[in-house]
Amino acid sequence: MNKIFTICVLTMMFTGVNLNAQRKDITVTLQPTATYTWFDNNTAIEDGVMFGGRLGFGFGEAIELKVVYEKSNDLRNTVSDIGAFSEDFINNFNNRNVDIERIGGEFKANIPTRGMFVPYLTLGGGVQTLTFDIAAVDAPRNEQESKQIYANIGIGTQLRLGKRLFLNLEAKNTVFNMNPASVLYQEGQDQSEIENWLGDNTTNRMYNWSVLAGLQLYLGGREPGEMSDLDKAYYNKFSGGSSGFKLIIEPVGAYINFDDDTNLADAYFIGGKVGFDLNQYVGLRGYYYQATKNEKISTDWEDMAMYGGDFIAKLNVSRGLVPYINLGGGYLNVYDTYVGKDGVASASSGYFAKGGIGLNVPVSRNFEIFGDANMMFTSERADNDLENTISPDELRKHTMFTVGVRFQLGKKADDTDEILERRIDNRVDERTEIYQDRIDSLESQLVDAYKNNDTEKAVAIIEKKKDIEREKDGMSEDTKSNSTTTEKGSRVEMTPKELEDLIQKVIQGVDEESLKPQTTEDRIDRLERLLLEINTGTYKQNMAPARQEDASQQILNKLNELETKIDENTDRINNLGNNENNQDKTLIIAPGQQTNVPNVPMTRPTETQIITDNDGNTTVKTQDGNNGVATGWVINEGMSIFTGFVVADEASMIIGIRGNYAFTNSPFKFMPDLYLAPGKSTGFGINANVVIPFDVNAGIILQPYAGLGLGYNNAVGESTFSPNLVLGTTFNLLGGKLFADYTAHNFVDIHRISVGYKFQF
Numbered sequence: 001m002n003k004i005f006t007i008c009v010l011t012m013m014f015t016g017v018n019l020n021a022q023r024k025d026i027t028v029t030l031q032p033t034a035t036y037t038w039f040d041n042n043t044a045i046e047d048g049v050m051f052g053g054r055l056g057f058g059f060g061e062a063i064e065l066k067v068v069y070e071k072s073n074d075l076r077n078t079v080s081d082i083g084a085f086s087e088d089f090i091n092n093f094n095n096r097n098v099d100i101e102r103i104g105g106e107f108k109a110n111i112p113t114r115g116m117f118v119p120y121l122t123l124g125g126g127v128q129t130l131t132f133d134i135a136a137v138d139a140p141r142n143e144q145e146s147k148q149i150y151a152n153i154g155i156g157t158q159l160r161l162g163k164r165l166f167l168n169l170e171a172k173n174t175v176f177n178m179n180p181a182s183v184l185y186q187e188g189q190d191q192s193e194i195e196n197w198l199g200d201n202t203t204n205r206m207y208n209w210s211v212l213a214g215l216q217l218y219l220g221g222r223e224p225g226e227m228s229d230l231d232k233a234y235y236n237k238f239s240g241g242s243s244g245f246k247l248i249i250e251p252v253g254a255y256i257n258f259d260d261d262t263n264l265a266d267a268y269f270i271g272g273k274v275g276f277d278l279n280q281y282v283g284l285r286g287y288y289y290q291a292t293k294n295e296k297i298s299t300d301w302e303d304m305a306m307y308g309g310d311f312i313a314k315l316n317v318s319r320g321l322v323p324y325i326n327l328g329g330g331y332l333n334v335y336d337t338y339v340g341k342d343g344v345a346s347a348s349s350g351y352f353a354k355g356g357i358g359l360n361v362p363v364s365r366n367f368e369i370f371g372d373a374n375m376m377f378t379s380e381r382a383d384n385d386l387e388n389t390i391s392p393d394e395l396r397k398h399t400m401f402t403v404g405v406r407f408q409l410g411k412k413a414d415d416t417d418e419i420l421e422r423r424i425d426n427r428v429d430e431r432t433e434i435y436q437d438r439i440d441s442l443e444s445q446l447v448d449a450y451k452n453n454d455t456e457k458a459v460a461i462i463e464k465k466k467d468i469e470r471e472k473d474g475m476s477e478d479t480k481s482n483s484t485t486t487e488k489g490s491r492v493e494m495t496p497k498e499l500e501d502l503i504q505k506v507i508q509g510v511d512e513e514s515l516k517p518q519t520t521e522d523r524i525d526r527l528e529r530l531l532l533e534i535n536t537g538t539y540k541q542n543m544a545p546a547r548q549e550d551a552s553q554q555i556l557n558k559l560n561e562l563e564t565k566i567d568e569n570t571d572r573i574n575n576l577g578n579n580e581n582n583q584d585k586t587l588i589i590a591p592g593q594q595t596n597v598p599n600v601p602m603t604r605p606t607e608t609q610i611i612t613d614n615d616g617n618t619t620v621k622t623q624d625g626n627n628g629v630a631t632g633w634v635i636n637e638g639m640s641i642f643t644g645f646v647v648a649d650e651a652s653m654i655i656g657i658r659g660n661y662a663f664t665n666s667p668f669k670f671m672p673d674l675y676l677a678p679g680k681s682t683g684f685g686i687n688a689n690v691v692i693p694f695d696v697n698a699g700i701i702l703q704p705y706a707g708l709g710l711g712y713n714n715a716v717g718e719s720t721f722s723p724n725l726v727l728g729t730t731f732n733l734l735g736g737k738l739f740a741d742y743t744a745h746n747f748v749d750i751h752r753i754s755v756g757y758k759f760q761f
Helices: 002-013 087-092 192-200 229-237 416-451 455-472 477-492 496-515 520-534 537-541 545-582
Strands: 026-038 048-059 063-073 098-110 118-133 143-160 165-177 205-219 242-257 267-277 282-292 301-314 322-334 350-364 367-379 395-412 607-612 618-623 634-647 651-663 669-677 683-693 703-715 718-733 736-745 750-759
Touching (some): 048 301, 322 367, 350 395, 416 545, 455 520, 651 683, 703 736, 718 750
Antiparallel strands (some): 026 205, 063 098, 165 205, 267 282, 282 301, 322 350, 350 367, 367 395, 634 651, 669 683, 736 750
């Protein structure tokens, strides 16, 4: 029960985090890991920790292939959990180290939910090696090895720590077949009880649950959403000329060199594959091949066929030679009438697994030539019983070579010329918008200058605004220079009296023209030009200082009056819009009238945004107008790392990670954590705690907190699934927070002291 609960908690604890999936394109992945395993009782191996790493490739956001290596840390054999031996046998059994080493591969499929978490599934397999000592007590060591083929399946979730760094948390079940007598056997030991137990125990299949934590680093690739539509079009154009889903048809020829220890004769096969490519990186194929007789290419068919499926992962998508990885399996159907190379009908049908590498050679957009080489594995057991195979020595290894042609039917890549034209138009619109934003900013400053009667500032802003407007309209510096010279030449010919008449005419004229179909902005523009002219250039030279100041003041007063009218009109429009949106009543009050204004809730409507990215994924965001900013009810406050020690029957150092989450409109904090306690008896703990901080007004920079939680802890001689009591405090430091806390697991059974640092990501 504890194992099942722990695995469920591990899967759900970190699902409240908003993060992107991995990187796009082809990536290299590096991942150190730590795994705690509850071994099947019948393995006669104690539960414990394994450390290791994974190295592989990522193909887009969804698919990863990895090479896996793991090695145990301080595991021992045991008979106490089996429950089939006498007390005397258990008391006299000598527990010894059992070293476990695993080398294999793993397929990882990330589920692109685009939601609050990124779950994934794993499927893997490989070879496990057990090393143990069977020497009698006080005798020299006599180490033996036992190998098993293993397979596992898992589920997990991924937590983003940085742009290329992720924390993977997963639960998995590893299955292998083994004879436990090999681990229990010791020279000089009474074997009768072991033999009796093995006689009663008819199954050798072991199911082993485990939890894993690993830091995964992605090298290469781009983040989701980095490619523009133009980038994608060029990318597709130069990587096959197609985009998205493609239907694949492949006529194929193959040759299999069967293991010499089988009665299968080497043969050519003719057949075909049908499938699809999900994107530029990965695809699936189903196939059927029929063997030909006498190791010749012909239509004289042999009584043997094979069918199955393949997973294809390309290692690049360039327009040229494209290497790929090929993984699959199927069924080798040997008919009853088949006569093998020994001249007898003794070969068996059965399942097979295979994998290899290949090369694509593009000929045109929809036509390619390809070839691959594969290792193919079947079992030597009766009826080719691959399922119950224990050791890799029981496998039969065959070599398979395949060549064929590929026809792909898919959507043609977008026209890059059309997209480029749209991109240029968009850039022009964006540039125009930038100019308009600058003009709007200057106009806001200009209104303040009018209100403050600041002629000097107003003139400077008007000059700058006119320059930006000319740039926006595409005028060159030469055009502006010629225009200014002509205007100045005409102004020189005006007498001071003519100039004053012109000023008065403009000032008086803007009021008279208000009755004509001319906008307020037009009148403001005319006054601004006049203000600029009388304070710069030759107009300034032809006017007395006192007259210049008086005229400028009249213009500023008139500009201020027009701006006030614009503000009043804007307020009326906004009020009408707000009344319509909120369905409020509009009250019209005549001058001198008094009325009671009803109590209307001062609320703002909820705003909903529907955002669609370049990949067609749609996200709906809702913002409550009353709260100002809506971020969801869970807020990610960063990731913590910590160290310290745990104390129970023994003491051990610990290292761990902690999540930090807050809730909107709530003072409580959610702090799930996971730690390892390495040492002679390696342990771990996984906990989910809720705390409440307290404000301290004592002139010190700290914030204590207290809380309760629940967790499973198996460390320093104690194992408990129980409630927790947490007491601690935080200190602000270097943009993050230093913290120290005490946790009592099951209140008195295990004591933990932790010191760590919370990062703001």
